[in-house]
Amino acid sequence: MTSLTEHTSRPRARRYEAWTGAASLAACLTVVLGGGIANAATVDSAAAQATSTIAVDRVDWASVVEPALNCPKPGPHAAWYVVRARVAAVGDLTRDGRHETVVVSSCPSPTSSNPLIAFVYDGASKPSAPRLLGKLGKNRYFKSLKVATRGGRVHLHGKALSDQAPRCCPDLIVSQTYRWDGTQFRRTAEKANRIV
Numbered sequence: 001m002t003s004l005t006e007h008t009s010r011p012r013a014r015r016y017e018a019w020t021g022a023a024s025l026a027a028c029l030t031v032v033l034g035g036g037i038a039n040a041a042t043v044d045s046a047a048a049q050a051t052s053t054i055a056v057d058r059v060d061w062a063s064v065v066e067p068a069l070n071c072p073k074p075g076p077h078a079a080w081y082v083v084r085a086r087v088a089a090v091g092d093l094t095r096d097g098r099h100e101t102v103v104v105s106s107c108p109s110p111t112s113s114n115p116l117i118a119f120v121y122d123g124a125s126k127p128s129a130p131r132l133l134g135k136l137g138k139n140r141y142f143k144s145l146k147v148a149t150r151g152g153r154v155h156l157h158g159k160a161l162s163d164q165a166p167r168c169c170p171d172l173i174v175s176q177t178y179r180w181d182g183t184q185f186r187r188t189a190e191k192a193n194r195i196v
Helices: 009-032 036-057 061-069
Strands: 085-091 100-105 117-121 132-136 146-150 153-161 172-180 185-194
Touching: 036 085, 061 085, 061 100, 061 117, 085 146, 100 146, 117 153, 132 172, 132 185, 153 185
Parallel strands: none
Antiparallel strands: 085 100, 100 117, 117 132, 146 153, 153 172, 172 185
16 A cells, blocks of 8 residues: 555544544533534534545545656666655635645655655545645755644644755754635745754
């Protein structure tokens, strides 16, 4: 298997049952403890995201992301050439009511690792053919990358290499924020601090 996402149905079903059970319990506690409508809406949103995540798990993201990586092709016997991809975040980033998927991947290498990139795929497209909306973090050489989605924005945070750093040793902590403008993702904020 070339993708790091789960592809078996039994673990997926167990996660879904656990998530929906927790969401139902939270909804009951909200009513019993007087949390009101606002808190109940948060629970509904969490349950919707859980359902969306199950559909996301059915996609072989490594195969989807490989053409977007545009990696140099190795020789015919390069056993090291295995594209890996992980779903890093899911959220409504285009404000169309559907959840986009952010997948992190990089080109395989027989020696040092290549930079990590966050790929955003459209939630309105078919799961069999996800449509790429953007490649985020390309201006930095991320060696580690955490992704969060909040308020329709994508937040990237991780260790990165400056132009002077050797490939082994990240010397920056970089945070970036991206927002969909109707046609593409634009970087709206970036902060880089030296690792001391």
